[in-house]
Amino acid sequence: MTLFVISFFRMVIGYARVSTDDQTNAAQLAELKKAGCKRIYEEKISGRNVNRPELTRCLDRLDEGDTLIVWRLDRLGRSLTDLLEIMTTLQRRKVAFVSLKEKFDTSHAAGRLIFHVFASLAEFERELIRERTMAGLSAARARGRLGGRKPKLAKDQMNKIRSLWDGNQYSKHELGTMFNVSKSTIDRIVRPEPVRLKVAAKAGKQKRTTIGPRGRK
Numbered sequence: 215m216t217l218f219v220i221s222f223f224r225m226v227i228g229y230a231r232v233s234t235d236d237q238t239n240a241a242q243l244a245e246l247k248k249a250g251c252k253r254i255y256e257e258k259i260s261g262r263n264v265n266r267p268e269l270t271r272c273l274d275r276l277d278e279g280d281t282l283i284v285w286r287l288d289r290l291g292r293s294l295t296d297l298l299e300i301m302t303t304l305q306r307r308k309v310a311f312v313s314l315k316e317k318f319d320t321s322h323a324a325g326r327l328i329f330h331v332f333a334s335l336a337e338f339e340r341e342l343i344r345e346r347t348m349a350g351l352s353a354a355r356a357r358g359r360l361g362g363r364k365p366k367l368a369k370d371q372m373n374k375i376r377s378l379w380d381g382n383q384y385s386k387h388e389l390g391t392m393f394n395v396s397k398s399t400i401d402r403i404v405r406p407e408p409v410r411l412k413v414a415a416k417a418g419k420q421k422r423t424t425i426g427p428r429g430r431k
Contacts, residue, residue, distance in 0.1 A: 225280040226250050229272050231257035231289045242285040245314055249283050273300070278308040286315040298333055305329070366395055372403050379404040 228251030230242040255272035291297025310321040319325040386400040
């Protein structure tokens with residue numbers, strides 16, 4: 215029945231991609247040819263690779279009224295989100311999509327309904343992830359922990375660095391090597407707070423003195 219329906223479309227194009235388990239497209243190519251594909255784009259790199267040049271060429275070639283056929287849904291998308299993004303693009307461009315293994319065909323009302331169910335499930339999954347993330351952050355804040363990257367050094371280590379620096383026995387480079395941090399990190403730790411404030415105030419003063427005629431502040 216699928217063959218009868220897609221014969222009315224202007225161009226039937228196939229897309230095949232190898233899997234990590236079976237590094238050959240022979241079975242896919244045979245099924246796509248049997249389905250009536252006039253042109254087949256063959257990807258010879260697995261889905262683990264982000265770049266899929268043949269898929270890009272395939273999508274660029276498709277026009278309104280064409281049909282894209284794959285052997286199985288996972289040949290088109292690396293994940294449900296990836297698959298839905300591509301299918302949404304196809305639907306927006308009025309390109310039909312067929313997956314032979316699952317008998318999925320968006321040129322039918324039933325196929326379009328399944329697509330919307332997939333989209334709803336993906337949105338539901340994203341919402342669950344967001345809720346779990348927010349719940350985790352709230353629980354962490356309740357335990358006194360804040361989000362963000364953990365500091366490289368504990369408070370007692372920073373106090374030790376300041377003590378060693380005040381003793382004038384080690385350079386910043388040596389302290390950095392000793393505590394496995396960069397020289398700039400050591401510099402921020404040993405720099406007195408008033409100095410930082412003075413540097414900021416000096417920078418602001420210099421900025422103000424550049425405005426207006428010479429001699430005016």
